[in-house]
Amino acid sequence: CQAAHWSAHKKACEERAAELFDKKLFKQPPPDEDCPICYLPLPIEEDQKGYQPCCGKILCRGCFHAHSVAAADTEKETCVFCGTEASSSDEEWIERIKKRVEANDAHAICDLGWYYRDGKKGLRQDHAKALELYHKSAKVGFHNAHFNLSDCYQKGSIIERDTRKATYHRELGAMAGNANARYNLGCDEYYAGNMDRAYKHWMISANVGHDLSMKSVQEGYKRGFVSKDDYAKTIRAHGNSIDEMKSDDRDTAAAASRA
Numbered sequence: 001c002q003a004a005h006w007s008a009h010k011k012a013c014e015e016r017a018a019e020l021f022d023k024k025l026f027k028q029p030p031p032d033e034d035c036p037i038c039y040l041p042l043p044i045e046e047d048q049k050g051y052q053p054c055c056g057k058i059l060c061r062g063c064f065h066a067h068s069v070a071a072a073d074t075e076k077e078t079c080v081f082c083g084t085e086a087s088s089s090d091e092e093w094i095e096r097i098k099k100r101v102e103a104n105d106a107h108a109i110c111d112l113g114w115y116y117r118d119g120k121k122g123l124r125q126d127h128a129k130a131l132e133l134y135h136k137s138a139k140v141g142f143h144n145a146h147f148n149l150s151d152c153y154q155k156g157s158i159i160e161r162d163t164r165k166a167t168y169h170r171e172l173g174a175m176a177g178n179a180n181a182r183y184n185l186g187c188d189e190y191y192a193g194n195m196d197r198a199y200k201h202w203m204i205s206a207n208v209g210h211d212l213s214m215k216s217v218q219e220g221y222k223r224g225f226v227s228k229d230d231y232a233k234t235i236r237a238h239g240n241s242i243d244e245m246k247s248d249d250r251d252t253a254a255a256a257s258r259a
Contacts, residue, residue: 025175026200026201026204029177029204030177031208032177032208035049035058035059035062035063036057036059036081037059037063037080038060038249040060040245040246040250041241041244041245042058042060042245043060043061043250044179044180044208044209044210047061048060048061048250048253048254048257049061050064051108051111052080052082053093053097054079054082055079055081055084056103056105058107059080059081060247060250061253061257062247062248062249062251062252063080063249065249065250065252065256067080090121091122093121094121094123097115101133104140106137106140106141106145107144109136109140110133110145113129113131113132113133113134113137113145113148114130114148116129116130117130117158127158131152131158131159134148134149135149138172142176143172143173143174143176143177143178144178145173146169146170146172146173146176146178146181147169147170147173147181149165149166149169150167150168150181153165167185167188169181170184170185174201174204174205177208179205179208179209180210182201182202182204182205182210183201183202183205183210183212185201186199186202186216189201190216195225196225198220199217199220199225199226202216203217206234206235206237206238207234207238207241208237208241209238209241214235217234217235218231218235
């Protein structure tokens with residue numbers, strides 16, 4: 001029946017499929033994980049958190065800073081979480097990363113891809129290997145891997161440019177909770193003239209504390225694209241998210257990184 005009458009219901013089926021996809025796409029994703037030391041939500045900015053290949057934990061820079069201040073001299077060069085001595089060389093760091101990769105740790109897989117992409121930590125630059133690892137990490141469900149893939153396909157930096165694949169990975173990253181991927185989707189829709197979709201994306205990412213998205217929503221409110229009620233809800237959620245991520249140690253660490 002479906003094959004015989006496809007021409008009659010093709011349009012309705014495609015519209016229904018698009019409707020169901022949008023329902024998933026524009027759903028507020030679950031919050032990101034907390035720092036396992038201070039139990040505050042991890043910052044959005046990648047430079048304000050760090051991955052530990054010894055134990056596979058992601059810690060905020062505030063806890064790194066607090067440890068460096070409070071720990072005895074003999075403990076300063078140890079992991080804040082598990083107490084393992086810090087890697088003494090790039091070779092040792094990569095060895096630990098590869099052990100985490102063998103354990104199917106999505107973050108480690110993605111990081112190793114990044115090292116191969118840029119030729120870091122003593123590894124020879126290998127774009128094919130980087131893409132292989134990004135895809136593997138994305139399949140495990142790591143939203144940063146989807147974001148990295150979207151960036152690669154959008155820029156055509158290490159693979160042939162493909163905007164369809166860039167959008168595909170951006171959408172998967174956004175649905176998994178990557179605020180930067182969500183912000184970029186908003187930009188795509190904005191420049192395509194789809195204002196309603198653009199501001200929906202930006203309100204979702206602003207809700208979790210993404211500052212650029214909040215600025216876009218503010219501009220949308222001034223221009224009449226965002227209702228007063230939606231603007232009030234978004235600015236309140238954004239403020240709450242920022243407050244939840246704040247701590248004196250994080251502020252000090254952020255100030256030190258900018259100095």
